[in-house]
Amino acid sequence: MATVVLAPNAFKGSLGAPAAAEALAAGWRSVRPADVLVPLPVADGGDGTLDAVEASGGGVRHLLDVPGPAGGTVTGPWLALPDGAALVELAAAGGLALADRSGPPDPARAALASTLGFGRAVRAAIEAGSDEVLLAVGGSASNDGGAGFLTALGARLLDAAGEPVPPGNAGLAVLHRVDVRGLVPLPVRGARILTDVTNPLLGPDGAAAVFGPQKGAGPVDLPVLERNLARLAEVLAGALPVDPCAAGAGAAGGLAFGAAAWGATIVDGAAEVARRVGLPGALVGADAVVTGEGRYDRQTTAGKAPERVRLLALAAGVAPLLVAGSIDAPTDGWRAAVALADLAGSASAAIGSPARFLEQAGARLAAEYGV
Structure with missing residues (x-):
């Protein structure tokens, strides 16, 4: 036996x-x-992370309606864990599979998809009293560098006229300044970004070059996506300094960069889930x-x-x-x-x-x- x-x-x-x-x-x-x-069951921070951790016997699932990655509304779940932490999965609240339901990947969607819904789910978990947040960021539909995520948490991304920039990577083209006075602080025990990649935000191995094509961007679109992410990094440097070259900052179309700017730590998703499920x-x-x-x-x-x-x-x-x-x-x-x-x-x-x-x-x- x-x-x-x-x-x-x-x-x-x-x-x-x-x-x-x-x-x-x-x-x-x-x-x-x-x-x-x-x-x-196991996971590495991508699709199914919430299911795997829930199946191990821990946690209570909460559901809420959030903006979908490509428009409309989706049901964004988050898991309240027994130790007081919360697990929020981007694939379930703003993932590529969700976006695909509205049509095949295309350059416009790659430029417009947002992480706003994921940020709303994270904020709900914090407001419910979670003292730590685990961000499972694999399987994203967006390339917005975490702009929507930061907006959901209270940051204001503004153009030269002081108006909010449009959603998605495309909106970063007119980004002029960031107001972080209303940004929700990290929970007591902080936040961790669960990922299985080590790509930086920018460059040939960055979020646009590597992940943009997966989301429908063509060769002519990639320099635009890259330029807009570089603009985000430049503007954020004055308010929320974070290294765009950091390993993993390019994960999830740069969402990891935005979350790291908030103060979250990038960790090995597979190792964290393995520990969580025992x-x-x-x-x-x-x-x-x-x-x-x-x-x-x-x-x-x-x-x-x-x-x-x-x-x-x-x-x-x-x-x-x-x-x-x-x-x-x-x-x-x-x-x-x-x-x-x-x-x-x-x-x-x-x-x-x-x-x-x-x-x-x-x-x-x-x-x-x-x-």
Whole structure:
């Protein structure tokens, strides 16, 4: 009999991490029914972070209506945690998936999308008495450098006439000064920005160059987005000084930069979530851990949740097993690896029935690589 921890990340666009853990458990149990299975979904600050932390048994979910990233209104959740902190997920309040519902990505949307709704959710969590805020910023639709976020928290971003600038990156073109007298202070224990990237705000590895295309911006649009983010950094320097070259400042279209200007600290999202859900303790005495996500590639190995799980497993002497929708990077560091696309015959087939093929993957690992 073995103890197996099931710690998948969300399979983006197809299945959340808690449901993925359930499917893996069903498959594993069909082959090795006597094993002890410990479902423990994980995340790295992107889509599904709130779900993963909530599934670990802690927190009360609150819902409120906030401005959507591309207009309209969306339901922005935040999670009140047992220790008094709050977790707010950008993907759930201002994410690319939400924006995509209003149409395919396009240059105009990339320039206009705002982090205002996310900021409103953060402010609600603070006003409810949270003494710390965790900002899960992956999966954003915006490139506004956190301008909307700061506005929601009480900062006034003004043009030369003293009027509020328009929303989104485009509004930063006319930014003249920032009034921070009404800015909501950090909660008592501060705020942390959970991210899985180390990009700076500006430059060839910055928010516009790297993340702009994901949101619909074309080659001709990127210099404009870059110039507007540089304008934000220049104007903010006088009121809320923060280094635009800091590792991670470019995360979420520069939202991390704006949040850092507020005073939040940029941290490793995968490590923070692993600690929050109790993964290090769950690995003590375990024999194997199964983790994975929709696409395993070199970005995964650079700091996403499955790589964090693998490193924790190796440190604990636990066999790391990988399941991914597709595998596009070497898997030398894993005891075993299964791609859902191989089981299904194609990536599209796997995406169409993720639970079915995750169950098959769990059975395959149990049969061939069970410990």
